Amino acid sequence: MLFSLVVFGALSLLTPLLTRLIGRRVFLVIALLPAAVFGWLLTLLPEIVAGGVVTERVEWIQALDVSLAFRLDGLALLLSLVVTGVGALVLAYCTWYFRDDEPALGRFAALLLAFAGVMLGLVTSDDVYVMFMFWEATSVLSYLLIGHYTGRRESRGAALQALTVTTFGGLAMLVGLVLLTVEGGTTSIAELVANPVTGVVGEWGIALVLIGAISKSALVPFNFWLPAAMAAPTPVSAYLHAAAMVKAGVYLVARLAPGYADLEVWHPIVIALGGLTMLVGGWRALRQYDLKLLLAHGTVSQLGFLVLVTGFGTRDAALAGVALLTAHALFKSALFLVVGIVDHAAGTRDWRKLSGLGRRMPVVATIGFVAAASMAGVPPLLGFVAKEGVFTSLLEAGTATADGGPAAGWGWLALVLAFLGSVLTVAYSVRFVWGAFWTRPNCAPTPLHREPAMVAASPAVLAAASLVAAFTIPFIEPLYTSYADELPGPEEYHLALWHGLEPALWLSLAVFALGALLVWGRAKVARMQASLPPLIDSGRGYLGVVSAIDRFAAAVTTAIQYRGLAGYLGMIVLVFIGGLGVSALVNTAWPGSVRLWDYPAQPFLALVMGIAAIAAAVVKQRMTAVLLVSVTGYGLVLIFGMSGAPDLALTQALVETIVLVVFVLVMRRLPKQIATTHPPVHRFGRALIGALAGTVMGVIGFIALGARTAPDIVDGLAERALEAHGTNIVNVMLVDLRAWDTLGEISVLVAVATGVASLIFISGRTGGAPRLDERPNRRNRLRPVPETASSIGGARPRLADVEGESDAAAEAAATRQTWLLAGRTLSPRRRSILIEVLVRLLFHPAIVVSVFLLFVGHNAPGGGFAGGLLAGLALVARYLAGGRFELGEAAPIDAGHLLGTGLLLAAGTATSSLFFGLAVFESSWFETEVPLLGTISIGTSTLFDIGVYLVVVGLVLDILRSLGAEVDRQQEENELEQNGAETEVRA
Amino acid sequence: MTASLTLVVLMAVLFGAGITIMLERSLTRVLIGFLLVGNAVNILIFLMSGAPGLAPLLSDGVTADEISDPVPQAFVLTAIVINLGITAFMLALIYRSWWLARLGEKGDLVDDEDDLEEEVEEAEGLIRSSAADDLAIQELIDASDEEFEQSPERPDEEVRP
DSSP, rough: OOHHHHHHHHHHHHHOOOOOOHGGGEEEEEEEEHOOOOOOHHHHHHHHHHTHHHHHHEEEEHHHHHHEEEEEEEEHHHHHHOOOOHHHHHHHHHHSOTTTTTTHHHHHHHHHHHHHHHHHHHHBBBHHHHHHHHHHHHHHHHHHHHHHHHHOOOHHHHHHHHHHHHHHHHHHHHHHHHHHHHTTTTTTTTHHHHHHHOOOHHHHHHEEEEEEHHHTTTTTTTTTHHGGGGGOOHHHIIIIIIISTTTTHHHHHHHHHHHEEESTTTHHHIIIHHHHHHHHHHHTTTBBBBBHHHHHHHHHHHHHHHHHTTTSSSSHHHHHHHHHHHHHHHHHHHHHHHHHHHHHHSSOGGGOOOOOOHHHHHHHHHHHHHHHHHHHOOTTTTTHHHHHHHHHHHHHHHHHOOOSSSSSSHHHHHHHHHHHHHHHHHHHHHHHHHHOOOOTTTTTTOEEEEEEEEGGGGHHHHHHHHHHHHHHHHHHHHHHHHTTTTSSSSSOOOOSSSOOOOOHHHHHHHHHHHHHHHHHHHHHHHHHHHHHHOOOHHHHHHHHHHHHHHHHHHHHHHHHHHHHHHHHHHHHHHHHHHHHHHHHTOOOOOSOEESSSSSSHHHHHHHHHHHHHHHHHHOOOOOHHHHHHHHHHHHHHHHHHHHHHHHHHHHOOOOOOOOHHHHHHHHHHSSSSSOOOSSSSSSHHHHHHHHHHHHHHHHHHHHHHHOOOOOOTHHHHHHHHHHTOOSBHHIIIIIIIIIHHHHHHHHHHHHHHHHHHHHHHHSSSOOOOOOGOOTTTTSSSSSSSOOOGGGGSSSSSOOOHHHHHHHHHHHHHHHHHOOTTTGSSGGGOOOOOOHHHHHHHHHHHHHHHHHHHHHHHTTTOOOOHHHHHHHHHHHHHHHHHHHHHHHHHHSSSSSHHHHOOOOHHHHHHHHHHTTOOOOOOOOOOOEEEEETEEEEEEEHHHHHHHHHHHHHHHHHHHIIIIIIIIIIHHHHHHHHHHHHHHHHOOO | OOOEEHHHHHHHHHHHHHHHHHHBBBBHHHHHHHHHHHHHHHHHHTTTTTTTOSSSSSTTTOTTBBBBOHHHHHHHHHHHHHHHHHHHHHHHHHHHHHHHHTTHHHHOOOOTTTTTHHHHHOOOOOOOHHHHHHHHHHHHHHHBBBGGGGGOOOOOOGGGO
């Protein structure tokens, strides 16, 4: 079983490739697979008929007791034979149905083949969840196949309708299945049927599962999606929407009937909805012009019939039900394939435009006639045999009173519904044959294209099977009874073409007579149909529901996410205040004791920081606000430093400085004043929301402290740290004990750096900061032209002035002693010799200290983060003192290379331990005595920290390169353009 | 565990001020608010160490009982560095939006004046588009229904199989 499913999957994946090679002939190749499986299944037939069961089981998710369990019994084998047999024929038919230039032919073939495999899995799996998985997969494949013509509106609409309806049902079914399996204590379908779940849980579970079944089989009120699905290519309609997928619901009903038919919810759903569907579908089929839609509504009707019969719950009804299922699969797929041929030959499926096809396409007409006759239940065809069985079994149930079987009332009701439905079936079968093939006197013969003869092969086989099966029914019946005997009832009745003059035969004759009456009086019928409002128009109901949901979603979205970012943020904060505020109010765990402060300096520090924060909310000037925020940041440095967190203090100090610089770099380009026009939330409202949020947050923090009862987390960490050859616990945690976190974090940093660079660089983010020899307007490396002064110096000089001035400035620059490599690229007005000297003196020591911090980090404050930030800060200093070319000279390296190397190093040390048989991130050390320095311990965690260092340096470099150097360049370009424009205007 | 009330209050003030600023329209202000909220949250995490002790460095006979809880410190340390990255990223976003829009004085404002109308219109468009797909198939199906007025001649009786 599993093997054939795997082959189905593999061949589906190969199919698009094959299609590219051999075109539409690929269908013949892939048809061999279901044909082969069909043959293999036939070899199992004797064993199954003898009462055997073929099972296969591969453990899958043991924690949930879900396994890839497959079970072939009579019912599963019958369905598998239908799925693979009809599948092979439909695939073969496609060879002549499509042309080589059909768009997306490879995708279509692959999907159709995959569907055959999934359907096979659905009917053979024994685990409810595996079955459900296949169930949903058929929905998805059906969606893709219905939507084959992606360019057509109706195709997309139909595909989405089918998907929405069937997955809605699938969701209900999943809940039902969970109820059943939890209550039943097993996920095996066979066991759930053998030991049915009863009681309230069983009733609800089965009701939900039946919702899934009737949505899949397009029963009322879900009957609208199946006619819509006729937007699919005809082979899809023949296979998915007649023979296979829609039978999944019928299969499930048949599968569960032996265990659950006597539940209270069962008969109302199965018989009432099944019978109603049969009438609604037949009634609607009787007024169709489009032959394919006629068949579609007919299929809805027949599916209702099938559910009614297979779900009835007696042995004879089940026997008749599976016979009807086979008959329907044969005749309905043959009819669809015939319509496909007619459509292609005549270019239309509207029978008002068809005339004289019967005479000119005698073979196709014969096939259509035989299949339609089987649909109408005409002897000597399988449809007749099955319908006789249905009438007999329902009569039996109606007349049997104290048999222990289902109540007699259900039997009579089912019989009446089936009888009326059959009358409609006869009438629309006649309409089909007459509409498709008859010659209409006042209609010119329809012009026809010649179709390849082979296209009729598949429907011919299917129609012939309807005939042959009727005569060989004694040989087929044992397969049916191996399933039907699971249900209660005397095992006497046999399917046969001729039972003698018994009530079922009279019923059949009455059906034909009434059907003929409908046909004879069809003018009256048509008038009545047109004048009556549609019986069940759930299609419009669906549209209404979907559109209402859409509108509701749109209304909610616009109500909640109104007024842009600020409004949406406000809404989130309000929900936060409401939700957590309420939880805080009902809280009981307050801290036992309260300390006002840890040390006397703390309140003063807090006061300054608090005032700065509030001031930041009030001031208008952006730069002032940034500086005030920095006050809180540097305040944090002190708090960390005085509370035993030197690592935090160090890192916070470095980060705060870099953030401040970066902020200034960007702010110098933006307007100074913060615009305050039309604030989305009023000033007072904002302050109120902020105050409430702060209060809630404070209370939560207070409660959290009180709620903590466990001993300190620090327990045991000290020993672990020493084990990891480090005495700085924080650093050991970062690079060893919790290295996964850190790896994740530096990955984020790499992503952020890449994001910053790609936002600023319009095209291409690779490369380092610009080097001296890359300057666009250089004349001579020794006598560079100074850059024009930026707008910081007030009114900008005109271009002519700059040029005149620049020569002199360049002379001055060239003769001056250069402290920084690119210092001479700056305008003399922007240079500060003092800063250049300082930076020159401090840069290299800073780099040395940063490396020192990196290596002592394991035992003292420092580490990769602090070291990397310090190195970054040194680069910041070089850039601020010397401009963008200075940055390129200071770090002549691609920031991306730094980031990549760092990440590679960190990830490499994480995984390299695997090669030595250790776990990921398991550290190892190399210790040695070094003169002067003492014992040096280099571990994999040190390498990891070097990776962190490189990533942080890369991040800072990328930020400077983008927000500093590139922003400079864009500004200069901008100014040059403006100056150029001014010059032109003057000229 | 006891709490330092001063730090709790400080955290609340920073958080409240940050949220207040974040609710403004200017993206730069949103970022400033974000920084304040970030600092507030770092204090909150740091608070969870309880009473401060010695630095978590195990040299010179320091025992595990005397040091501050290092776990919040490790969390806060990564948070600080991530804050740097996010700040840079948001600054790049702000600059980019200004550069692209060249809106001058109002460069870093988020649009919101016509937002409501635009969003409603957009939603309407989406609803219309999906409804049009559904209607297309519905019309196709309805078109096949026989109307009495157009009803053609009656089929012959002998057609019945």
